[in-house]
Amino acid sequence: MLENFFDEMHEQNGEVREPYNTYAGWLHSTELEELVRCHEQADLIFRRVGITFNVYGADGGVERLIPFDIVPRIISAKEWDIIERGVIQRVKALNAFLHDVYHDQAILKSGLIPPDLVLTNEAFRPEMLGLNIPHNVYSHISGIDIVRVDSETFYVLEDNARTPSGVSYMLENRQAMMRLFPDLFAKHRVAPVSHYPELLLQTLASVAPRGNSMPTIVLMTPGQYNSAYFEHAFLAQEMGIELVEGQDLFVDEGYVYMRTTRGPQRVDVIYRRIDDDFLDPLAFRPDSALGVPGLLSAYRMGNVAICNAIGGGIADDKAIYTYMPDIIKFYLSQEPILKNVPTYNLRRKDDLAYALENMEQLVVKEVHGSGGYGMLVGPASTKKQVAEFRAKVKADPSNFIAQPTLCLSTCPTFVDSGIAPRHVDLRPFVLSGRETRVVPGGLTRVAMEKGSLVVNSSQGGGTKDTWILES
Amino acid sequence: MLGRAADNLFWMAKNMERIENVVRLLQTGRTSNMLSDNGSAGDNIWEMPLDICGQKDAFLADYGEVSDGRVCAYMLSDMNNPSSVRSLLSNVRENARATRHFLTSDLWDCINRTWLSIKDLSYKDIQRRSIDDHLEWMIDRCYMFKGVLSGSMRRGESLQFAILGQCIERADNSARLLRLHSANAEKNKTKQGNLQVRDYYRSMVLLNALNAYKAYRETFHSSIDLDKIAELIILHKEVPRSLRACVDEIADILRVLNPTASVMSEVYDLQYRLDTIQIAQLRRVGLGHFLLDFSKQMDEISMNIQTDFMMVQ
Structure with missing residues (x-):
């Protein structure tokens, strides 16, 4: 067992933790060969269904499977209650913040957040100023990354308010587990997750322009070579909506249409899985071949809903993250239910000095980086790597934040040598429209390498099914 | 439905149909190889797959000369050949993947499994397992x-x-094969040798490639003869690969889809010609001419379907 890390299944003294009582018994009485067989079968299921993601490489893109682990991550009803209330609170605050920065900017005037941090941020979109959107919701689908360090403490590691992905794995992992281990599901009261697409559809419909009761909703993808294409197609199919690319849409007289076999059809809601920059070549990047010319103007006229809203990226910026506890208090007058990871904001002099001094012990991240790129994990790096990163930070301190290396919890995981603990995190998906809701579950990501703390799939991380036990 | 999705489904089924046609041709060639000289359909049987898909020049540039093994390798597993089974199947799978939310999971599974089984298969692997x-x-x-x-x-x-794509490809393949066959028959007329026996085996190649041997026997109860084959493949709507059957099915589907008037009138025109023409007449205008005309008209219809429904400019 990895020392000093909180393990989801075992207490320090080796006793089995309560949510795992039944599962641990089953695991102990199951032969290793049986687990190997299940592991191989899982691989086959994923390959056949085509649950793959695309990796770009020298040979022009290969399809890969994300490693799927057959040992579930189990969370008790009590623990889930904290997470659920915490992420809903957080997303409500994020949406209130977004509405504010694009309207009155009260939080900037109050001096709580330095105005330049927001107004000069690349993710801030002046085009959104003064624009009213249904229910004042900007981040309709939010993925909140949570890590656990002990039995009491959950930290929010990151908010994702742009186009968070991974929900298809939450759903497909469950499907696969139910096929592989029907008996285990009979012994546990695992909260179902498969209604997620239904809730997503309701959420999208609830923000249709002018209360259209039968809105035409589409999912907009960059195309089949995007790394998350499987998920786009999967969600479109589950919701029974069209999967469109930019070339399938056009704007005429301020309305958006899609090109169908029966001629143009009006589109009311676009669930886009494409970044702001590429949405509209007339408004943003002129070289974008993925976007729809005129989309922004149709949006600004209120003739189409875009989910998540344009400009939401300012809320999940890593520099804004450090202010999240204040943001929650400012808009909701509540104490944060979930803590932030203690974070050093390197635009502050004291924090910068501390970080430069102690970089070997810290995780340093680029403010705009994502997917595990552009970061330094101090304890896992060589002297040379640390020195190089130190120089980078010195050159542009405000572009970085630093955090202590977290003792991410571990969860038993099936690896070559049998069952061994590996570090995990959790991404629940929060849906906001007329209501704010979350499906009991999420995507558990697991670092498959021993000792590794990086769970991103682009860096070789895997996934697990996440079981929320009903009380 | 989305025009682009329709386009993907159309090509998915069209390419799958083409795969079947390629494989049947190769099968016929393999069978013919086993017969003695008199029974064989001649060396140019291995040129047929290349002629049919218009890849002969590209093949000669890469492989030098035509032989059974080289043609099989080229047509089965060469990814540089856009008409090889492996290339075509890769396209089928890409089309399916782009539109997978329109497919039943069974259909996706069928396509994906086929692709997974051959995607890494070299010609050597295929030889090892038996061609x-x-x-x-x-x-x-x-x-x-x-x-x-x-x-x-x-x-x-x-x-x-999807079925439109299938029918258009099928009609095109039947027309091309028949045209090639009749051209070869013309060429070989003057050559020496036991013509009757050779003609018989050549015709068998055609009937087998079109999977129509049984239909021929049931329809005519008489010996194998090129005119009758032409009649069967052009006019008999009971034969699934006949031009008539394909055009009828295309017309039925288009009536439901309701395209622009010009596409519909083209299809009706083609139906009318197949309805009224006699095989003796065909001989007078020349079978080759008629078939070439037919192929051109099919191309036109296919193009117009794509501009009408699939937003292809």
């Missing part, structure tokens, strides 16, 4: 595709566009 078994397996997979397509998909636009 004939591989060809037979491929035909099975094509039948399975058709079965799952018509057996699991909802009777809606997605299915209709």
Whole structure:
């Protein structure tokens, strides 16, 4: 067992933790060969269904499977209650913040957040100023990354308010587990997750322009070579909506249409899985071949809903993250239910000095980086790597934040040598429209390498099914 | 439905049909190889697959000369050949992947499994396992595709566009094969040798490639003869690969899809010609001419369907 890390299944003294009582018994009485067989079968299921993601490489893109682990991550009803209330609170605050920065900017005037941090941020979109959107919701689908360090403490590691992905794995992992281990599901009261697409559809419909009761909703993808294409197609199919690319849409007289076999059809809601920059070549990047010319103007006229809203990226910026506890208090007058990871904001002099001094012990991240790129994990790096990163930070301190290396919890995981603990995190998906809701579950990501703390799939991380036990 | 999705489904089924046609041709060639000189259809049987898909020059540039092994390798597993089974199947799978939310999971599974089975298969691998078994397996997979397509998909636009692609490819293939065959027959007329026996085996190649031997026997109860084959393949709507059967099916689907008047009138025109023409007449205008005309008209219809429904400019 990895020392000093909180393990989801075992207490320090080796006793089995309560949510795992039944599962641990089953695991102990199951032969290793049986687990190997299940592991191989899982691989086959994923390959056949085509649950793959695309990796770009020298040979022009290969399809890969994300490693799927057959040992579930189990969370008790009590623990889930904290997470659920915490992420809903957080997303409500994020949406209130977004509405504010694009309207009155009260939080900037109050001096709580330095105005330049927001107004000069690349993710801030002046085009959104003064624009009213249904229910004042900007981040309709939010993925909140949570890590656990002990039995009491959950930290929010990151908010994702742009186009968070991974929900298809939450759903497909469950499907696969139910096929592989029907008996285990009979012994546990695992909260179902498969209604997620239904809730997503309701959420999208609830923000249709002018209360259209039968809105035409589409999912907009960059195309089949995007790394998350499987998920786009999967969600479109589950919701029974069209999967469109930019070339399938056009704007005429301020309305958006899609090109169908029966001629143009009006589109009311676009669930886009494409970044702001590429949405509209007339408004943003002129070289974008993925976007729809005129989309922004149709949006600004209120003739189409875009989910998540344009400009939401300012809320999940890593520099804004450090202010999240204040943001929650400012808009909701509540104490944060979930803590932030203690974070050093390197635009502050004291924090910068501390970080430069102690970089070997810290995780340093680029403010705009994502997917595990552009970061330094101090304890896992060589002297040379640390020195190089130190120089980078010195050159542009405000572009970085630093955090202590977290003792991410571990969860038993099936690896070559049998069952061994590996570090995990959790991404629940929060849906906001007329209501704010979350499906009991999420995507558990697991670092498959021993000792590794990086769970991103682009860096070789895997996934697990996440079981929320009903009380 | 989205025009682009219709386009994908159309090409998915069209390419799958083409795979079946390629494989049948290779099978016929393999069978013919086993016969003695008199029974063989001549060396140019291995040129047929290259001629049919218009890849002869590209083949000669890469492989030098025509031989059974080289043509099989080129047509089965060469990714540089856009008409090889492997290239075509890769396209089928890409089309399916782009539109997978329109496919039943059974259909996706069928396509994806076929692709996974051959994607890493080199010609050497195929040889090791037996080429004939591989060809037979491929035909099975094509039948399975058709079965799952018509057996699991909802009777809606997605299915209709797929079947349109299938029928257009099929009609085109039958017309090309028949044209090639009649041209070869003309060329060989003057050559020495036991013509009757050779002609018989050549005709068998054609009937087998079109999977129409049994239909021929049941229809004519008489000896094999080129005019009768032409009649069967052009005019008899009971034969699934006949031009008439394909055009009828295209017309039926288009009536439901309701395209622009010009496409419909083209199809009706073609139907009318097939309705009224006599085989003796065909001989007078020249079979080759007629078939070339037919292929051109099919191309036109195919193009117009794409501009009408699939937003292809």
